[in-house]
Amino acid sequence: xxxxxxxxxxxxxxxxxxxxxDREDCRLHERLYSQALKQAGELKRFDLxxxxxxxxxxxxxxxxYWARYALILMGELAYVKELRPWILKEGxxxxxxxxLAFRLLPxxxxxxxLLEILQDPSQMRLAIRACAILGDPQAVPWLIKTMQDARYxxxxxxxxxxxxxxxxxxxxxxxxxxxxLDQLLxxxxxxxxxxxxxxxxxxxxxxxxxGAIWQKYQNRFKxxxxxxxxxxxDASFTFLESLEKIKxxxxxxxxxxxxxxxxxxxxxxxxxxxxxxxxxxx
Numbered sequence: 001x002x003x004x005x006x007x008x009x010x011x012x013x014x015x016x017x018x019x020x021x022d023r024e025d026c027r028l029h030e031r032l033y034s035q036a037l038k039q040a041g042e043l044k045r046f047d048l049x050x051x052x053x054x055x056x057x058x059x060x061x062x063x064x065y066w067a068r069y070a071l072i073l074m075g076e077l078a079y080v081k082e083l084r085p086w087i088l089k090e091g092x093x094x095x096x097x098x099x100l101a102f103r104l105l106p107x108x109x110x111x112x113x114l115l116e117i118l119q120d121p122s123q124m125r126l127a128i129r130a131c132a133i134l135g136d137p138q139a140v141p142w143l144i145k146t147m148q149d150a151r152y153x154x155x156x157x158x159x160x161x162x163x164x165x166x167x168x169x170x171x172x173x174x175x176x177x178x179x180x181l182d183q184l185l186x187x188x189x190x191x192x193x194x195x196x197x198x199x200x201x202x203x204x205x206x207x208x209x210x211g212a213i214w215q216k217y218q219n220r221f222k223x224x225x226x227x228x229x230x231x232x233x234d235a236s237f238t239f240l241e242s243l244e245k246i247k248x249x250x251x252x253x254x255x256x257x258x259x260x261x262x263x264x265x266x267x268x269x270x271x272x273x274x275x276x277x278x279x280x281x282x
Contacts, residue, residue, distance in 0.1 A: 003035045012043050021051035030060045041070020042271035065093045075267045080104045102133040132159035135228050137221035147207040157205035165230025173210050174203040237265040
């Protein structure tokens with residue numbers, strides 16, 4: 001509870017964190033150990049590096065993940081390629097695994113991972129989320145095509161906005177009359193029904209209008225480049241200046257991503273997530 005309170009307040013637990021990572025009995029408590037590893041990385045506690053590395057070989061799979069997560073945030077990017085098992089496993093680690101891997105892998109390699117994920121139809125939502133983080137404009141036509149499937153329309157639209165920076169509601173790119181999903185969706189009891197609940201606060205896109213506007217403006221986006229909210233992602237992180245200016249009008253999910261961009265820009269930049277969105281090890 002003390003660790004979670006510090007995380008919520010974005011305070012450094014200081015010696016408490018060291019004690020947890022150093023004590024064998026604490027390392028045998030999976031949830032406590034996971035939380036401590038996670039926070040050590042997000043706070044960039046380089047004084048704890050030897051203790052964080054112990055987590056790489058933990059008996060608990062989630063602890064192995066959070067040790068890699070911490071080390072990646074602290075600049076040890078070699079561990080990014082080891083995230084694949086957690087990307088394909090639903091759970092509390094999947095969201096950050098996708099974010100880190102598809103943001104940090106070389107573009108060609110990330111696209112290859114994406115193609116492999118698409119071989120499994122049950123991983124469609126995962127692939128769409130990966131596209132949003134990858135930021136590859138060459139994925140936009142596929143997103144627009146997939147947008148025509150009611151099961152994935154809202155998630156695809158969110159990915160389109162994440163890449164291009166277009167606000168669909170402000171630009172009149174959403175449907176004024178929502179479709180009858182009962183008629184459009186297959187009459188089956190599967191995971192998609194729950195997935196739609198997750199999308200309920202996202203606008204429902206007008207795929208034809210979005211396709212038209214993409215035809216008009218696609219030349220502004222260069223192939224072999226990555227984009228976030230319409231800004232080209234560059235190795236020197238100069239795009240962060242533009243993100244800082246639009247942070248006040250960004251959605252909460254976009255603010256979450258912006259926080260990670262800043263944290264990845266420097267080994268001294270701690271992760272400061274928006275208070276209303278935090279990823280828990282629970």
